[in-house]
Amino acid sequence: MKKHLMALAAITAVGTAVLAYLFLTKQITPARASSQAHDVDRLFSVLFAIASFFLVLCLGGLVYSLIFFRRRKGDESDGPAMFGHAPLEVTWTLVPLAIVIVLAIIGAFVLQSVTAAPKEELDVRVSAFQFGWQFNYPNEGLQTNELRLPIGQPVRFTLTSRDVIHDFWVPEFRIKEDAVPGMETTLRITPDRLGDYWALCNELCGIGHAYMRAPVKVVTQEQYRSWIEGLKKEKGS
Amino acid sequence: MRNPGINVLSIGLVRAVPAGLAAVAAGVGLAVLIRRAVGAPGWNPGPVLAVGTLTGILAYMVALGAFNYWVRWILAGKRPEEAETKTDLPRWARYFSFDLDHKVIGVQYLVTALIMLLFGVTLGFLMRYELTSPGRTIMGPNMYNHIMSLHGINQIAMILIGVSGLMNFLLPLMLGARDMPFPRLNAFSYWLLPPAGALLFASLPAGGFDTGWTVYPPLSVQAPLGMQFMILAVYLVGLSSILGGINFLTLVFKGRAPGMSLFRMPIFGWASMATSLLQMTFTQFIGMSFLMVLLERLVGMAFFVPSSGGNVVLYQHLFWFYSHPAVYVFVLPGFGIISEIIPVFSRKPIFGYAAVGLSSLGIAIGGSLVWAHHMFAAGMEPWLRIPIMITTVLVAVPTGVKVFAWISTMWMGKIRLETPMLFASTAIAVFLIGGLTGVPLGIVPADLYVTDTYYIVGHFHHTMFGGFVFPLMAAIYYWFPKVTGRFMNERLGRVHWAIMTTGFFTTFLPFFWLGLNGLRRRVYDYDPSDPFQTLNIVSTVGAGLLVTSFFLVAINIITSAIWGLRAGANPWRAKTLEWQVASPAPDENFETPPRVVDTPYGYGRPGSVHAIMSTGGAEGDN
Incomplete structure (x- = not known):
């Protein structure tokens, strides 16, 4: 009995260490292009690292039993009459309970961090339709079909839809929000990596859903300003 | 098989199908005439076919004989003396008729579910x-x-149909009851389903629907005519599910054999109690939300579409208020099956009976308060996010209790790895992955990333396969002797298990990576520059294996029912009541009610018996 428990403990310790190390060090997600992305990825790493303990413990116990506790040929007798073990049962109720409560608290703090409203925000109004996006920079009086954002500048997207439900998602920014007809929703992103991305519709919206996307460019402040000025000139002429 | 003396019209389905089809035509005709009479253009497929569907279903149920007993009761003014048990029909014909035996109905349900499973995969x-x-x-x-x-x-x-099938066949036998408490209602619940299946199949030629199973407006209000077929089908399945829930709950509380206290029930009894409670309490919400969509489509009532004054988020609350508890309806019976099979094949008592039994109720109650975690990104009230996050992660606790208990049951056991055990233990592993990958979905900021991606699709296929499909397969191999008196083919069963397990993991493990890397769910296409193609091919190869495995089990069921090895009353040496009667289970479950004296899991305790069977029952061999 003791020998088997020691074996399982060893398997769990080694397996958890390996898996948790991998989850905490390897990036299994696309590039991180917003401050929110760093928070979300760190959260995922922690969640997966904790999950790997339970995964290895349970899968280990299961496979170990299937290998080492097989019936011998011809043995028709029963196993030991173990009906339960109160301290053990209390432990495996209370420990997970404590862990999930801690996870929920961590989740609440991360949620706070990724939805926090900084002072100087760039307002972008996003209007979704079957099957495309329109972006409105109200402070500049401009409407565009592509999104350009200056790096390091917190952005407040105000989303709505002209027809059915859509969802505004740039995978590299991580968090998303539905664009809902008849109401406005808010998504806050602070881009922090230069590059070209896609804004995708992430809520089934009909035949063109897979192709509903718009280019997103994260550029420097100067490039952003000159892009805005160029558009204004174009509009004026 | 064929009895030359049988009058084909005595088979319910032979009467019901033509009657139903004729009534569809009559209903359509009537609707066209009424529309003409009030000055509208006669042909408008939506409302006209809605009337036709309803008249068709009604006529089909009448011709089937679903109302015979109640009509005779009303006409005579008192309860009819003799119940119309149609035992003069040969066995095969009873499966196509309005039969009252829970074992017949259970098989009807399960065969229906298997046909739909093959179609679905x-x-x-x-x-x-x-x-x-x-x-x-x-x-x-x-x-x-x-x-x-x-x-x-x-x-x-x-899955809903399969769950009802398992509970129908097993629960009265396990609890030592003659039949379900309301046998006519039970048959009625089943016979609502063939038209539901027909409507679902017909939805594709009727124009299909493109909303996913979630039917979110405004898309569902604009969707083609197939949407209406689907809504009416779900309505029938839901009604069947509610009526079934009432029946099973009554059985659990009022139909148990003498001596069977709640805490002497097999765990499957607790699982069924929790499932029925959810079915009876929450199915109304999906019925209501779908009905509101239907009315918005047919007569322009303004519930959800904002341009006419509705609110689309309201729909999602109503919908998920059922559809989250529904996933526990799907998996709790599977948990019950795992809890039955693991002790028998480990020769050990279920570890921590009370905790395993009560955790089903814990999951049911907790699972009722988590619906809005499907809507974290949907534009719902932001203050709801954190309370729902907390309730959601709490559900992990009773679920974990079950997993720990199953593994502890196997620990130090004397495990026989026959097909039921292979499938039951694989179910635990699959569900474990499904459960653990579900925790990030409860944590709001993590969910905001992976919601509506392939990560979600991977997660719920793990929970559905681990919570229902693998347990269903375990149940088929385990209880097949009780249904037919024969074993399933063990060698083919092992091949089936190997292909299904390989196929499953090859199909669905890649989904987690795909989702984390940005593949959206429900997309028809992805960009050639996306890194998705290789894993999509791998997954599709797995899906090919998986589909093959389901056809293998279908072949195994059919051939084993005819040529399988004969099985005795209790081939697995189990202690629950269904194994103490002959195989196949006799028409009259128990000649006299069994007297329950101890737990059904007294393995390893010398001389422990679950119940004293008065007479007959198990004939010697085991």
């Missing part, structure tokens, strides 16, 4: 095949959306 494979290359592979985006949506709702209906 075939649709799933078509979707997977489409995704093996960017651009069009075998179908256009419209057809893809229709097949994807039909796959979803077909599998949901299939």
